[in-house]
Amino acid sequence: MASTVSTRPATADPRAQIDPAEIQRLYQRASEFADEARKVLQAAWTTGFEVLRKNDGSFVTSADLKTEERLRALIQQQLPTHGILGEEYAPVHPAAAFQWILDPIDGTEDFVQRVPTYGSIIALHFQGYPLIGVIDHPALNLRVGAAWGLGTFQNGERVRLTDLDPSLIDGNERVVLSARANFTRYADHGNLFDAITRQHPNHRIYRSCFAHTCAITGAADAMVDYGNRIWDLAASQILVEEAGGKYVMIQDVDVPRVGRVLGGVFGKPTLVDRLVRLLR
Amino acid sequence: MASTVSTRPATADPRAQIDPAEIQRLYQRASEFADEARKVLQAAWTTGFEVLRKNDGSFVTSADLKTEERLRALIQQQLPTHGILGEEYAPVHPAAAFQWILDPIDGTEDFVQRVPTYGSIIALHFQGYPLIGVIDHPALNLRVGAAWGLGTFQNGERVRLTDLDPSLIDGNERVVLSARANFTRYADHGNLFDAITRQHPNHRIYRSCFAHTCAITGAADAMVDYGNRIWDLAASQILVEEAGGKYVMIQDVDVPRVGRVLGGVFGKPTLVDRLVRLLR
Numbered sequence: 037m038a039s040t041v042s043t044r045p046a047t048a049d050p051r052a053q054i055d056p057a058e059i060q061r062l063y064q065r066a067s068e069f070a071d072e073a074r075k076v077l078q079a080a081w082t083t084g085f086e087v088l089r090k091n092d093g094s095f096v097t098s099a100d101l102k103t104e105e106r107l108r109a110l111i112q113q114q115l116p117t118h119g120i121l122g123e124e125y126a127p128v129h130p131a132a133a134f135q136w137i138l139d140p141i142d143g144t145e146d147f148v149q150r151v152p153t154y155g156s157i158i159a160l161h162f163q164g165y166p167l168i169g170v171i172d173h174p175a176l177n178l179r180v181g182a183a184w185g186l187g188t189f190q191n192g193e194r195v196r197l198t199d200l201d202p203s204l205i206d207g208n209e210r211v212v213l214s215a216r217a218n219f220t221r222y223a224d225h226g227n228l229f230d231a232i233t234r235q236h237p238n239h240r241i242y243r244s245c246f247a248h249t250c251a252i253t254g255a256a257d258a259m260v261d262y263g264n265r266i267w268d269l270a271a272s273q274i275l276v277e278e279a280g281g282k283y284v285m286i287q288d289v290d291v292p293r294v295g296r297v298l299g300g301v302f303g304k305p306t307l308v309d310r311l312v313r314l315l316r
Numbered sequence: 317m318a319s320t321v322s323t324r325p326a327t328a329d330p331r332a333q334i335d336p337a338e339i340q341r342l343y344q345r346a347s348e349f350a351d352e353a354r355k356v357l358q359a360a361w362t363t364g365f366e367v368l369r370k371n372d373g374s375f376v377t378s379a380d381l382k383t384e385e386r387l388r389a390l391i392q393q394q395l396p397t398h399g400i401l402g403e404e405y406a407p408v409h410p411a412a413a414f415q416w417i418l419d420p421i422d423g424t425e426d427f428v429q430r431v432p433t434y435g436s437i438i439a440l441h442f443q444g445y446p447l448i449g450v451i452d453h454p455a456l457n458l459r460v461g462a463a464w465g466l467g468t469f470q471n472g473e474r475v476r477l478t479d480l481d482p483s484l485i486d487g488n489e490r491v492v493l494s495a496r497a498n499f500t501r502y503a504d505h506g507n508l509f510d511a512i513t514r515q516h517p518n519h520r521i522y523r524s525c526f527a528h529t530c531a532i533t534g535a536a537d538a539m540v541d542y543g544n545r546i547w548d549l550a551a552s553q554i555l556v557e558e559a560g561g562k563y564v565m566i567q568d569v570d571v572p573r574v575g576r577v578l579g580g581v582f583g584k585p586t587l588v589d590r591l592v593r594l595l596r
Contacts, residue, residue: 093488145490145518146535149530149534149535149536150533150535151530151535152432152456176456207497208373210425210429215513215517215518215519215520216513216514216517216519217487217517217518217519220517226514229513230510233495233496233509233513234496234506237495237496237497237500238425238495238497238523239496239497239521240495240521240522240523241519241520241521242520242522243518243520250429250431253430255426255429255430255431256429
């Protein structure tokens with residue numbers, strides 16, 4: 037009966053089906069998972085870890101593997117019907133409505149070199165829509181978290197992005213972006229990197245999710261992420277939107293023998309719009 | 317008499333005139349100055365600070381001013397014949413053999429935005445030669461320090477850079493560099509930024525002395541710093557050389573109404589040589 041009287045449009049946001057109290061409980065779980073990831077990573081940072089090279093030339097450490105294993109075990113124990121998609125292991129329940137998307141260490145090369153900007157990314161999507169996002173930086177004692185309808189928080193304090201005044205955009209705005217390697221990794225889009233760095237010369241490049249955290253908290257005005265995988269980006273849309281920012285997907289391609297490759301621009305809306313125009 | 321029997325060449329390094337025990341004492345002083353700067357900055361980070369724009373459009377805060385004032389007072393009290401050259405105030409004893417060169421906050425924009433990579437730079441030069449260098453990152457609990465002949469230390473532990481194997485340089489080496497803004501600030505040398513980012517796509521840009529710290533400790537393989545002032549670079553040559561790395565000056569120009577503008581490439585020797593060839 038409910039469906040016949042519903043005023044919800046056919047394209048209704050499926051997240052509205054979920055009881056807000058349930059979203060709150062899932063957000064609490066995600067925060068506990070981030071606590072657990074932080075514990076594993078801090079222990080590895082202190083006592084040491086093994087470093088391996090993956091087939092694609094990138095680094096992986098025993099700390100990445102151990103963290104993802106621990107998170108998977110917790111999810112399978114506490115939420116056995118939920119799906120899991122993680123950087124280091126095979127998917128679990130790929131058809132489930134709830135999908136946890138995990139990057140145990142984003143910025144593994146930095147972790148290996150003891151650069152403290154690395155972080156863990158934990159996201160929960162529902163029917164393909166981002167519901168919860170957490171980015172945790174153990175070495176910086178810094179965490180951002182968000183849940184749909186509940187807001188974005190930095191170490192527990194609400195984050196509210198203030199948009200830039202368009203008349204004050206003068207090249208001094210703070211843009212973070214991926215390294216040029218990301219723009220040429222699967223196809224040569226180096227021209228996009230060149231265009232961004234020319235138009236927005238006050239830029240920073242961190243090569244880890246610390247760049248996302250900066251755009252989410254307003255420490256940077258916008259981020260351009262390019263040539264990355266779903267686990268790199270899965271937390272950031274909900275984090276930036278719940279903070280009052282804007283997220284635009286600018287790349288979504290299927291690369292043979294790699295999989296889905298994504299790019300996004302996000303942060304303060306006025307600058308996001310300018311960057312999207314520049315890149316299209 | 318000594319000069320007639322000396323085997324020292326006419327271009328002898330004037331630092332060899334200084335008693336090593338005196339260098340050790342001066343290094344101890346520099347470390348105490350860094351402690352003091354850290355105290356002032358940590359207090360400002362916690363309790364807040366005022367932000368102003370300078371004539372050149374860059375930021376300065378009450379914390380920059382207070383830190384430099386405190387360091388100047390300590391130097392004038394303890395070492396009254398020494399010169400002082402700092403970012404925020406006029407020089408003291410500009411003809412003195414010993415010159416303290418101070419940047420109370422390098423990365424003031426990051427400090428303002430609560431990005432923890434900012435740092436204090438404290439250097440002592442003797443007759444134009446770098447004698448002591450300290451870079452301190454209060455928010456990262458990270459300090460690098462060096463004195464001529466005594467080595468380089470990271471939080472008290474000796475740093476020894478290992479050079480790269482030239483046959484393994486493949487574009488994955490880790491280069492840190494200044495933002496494009498630095499390459500176009502006084503003259504358009506944006507082509508140099510483009511050349512570096514194309515040849516070395518695994519790059520990072522921090523816009524603060526954290527980039528130097530990475531090259532000094534080996535967390536990055538080399539740094540290209542461009543379009544900066546003496547207080548930005550004054551500590552880094554001794555820091556990298558005492559760690560076993562190489563430092564090459566690539567820019568030293570006098571810009572009207574600005575002053576001396578410098579650039580340097582430093583870090584692991586093999587990569588420094590490649591970068592210098594690329595830039596010349």
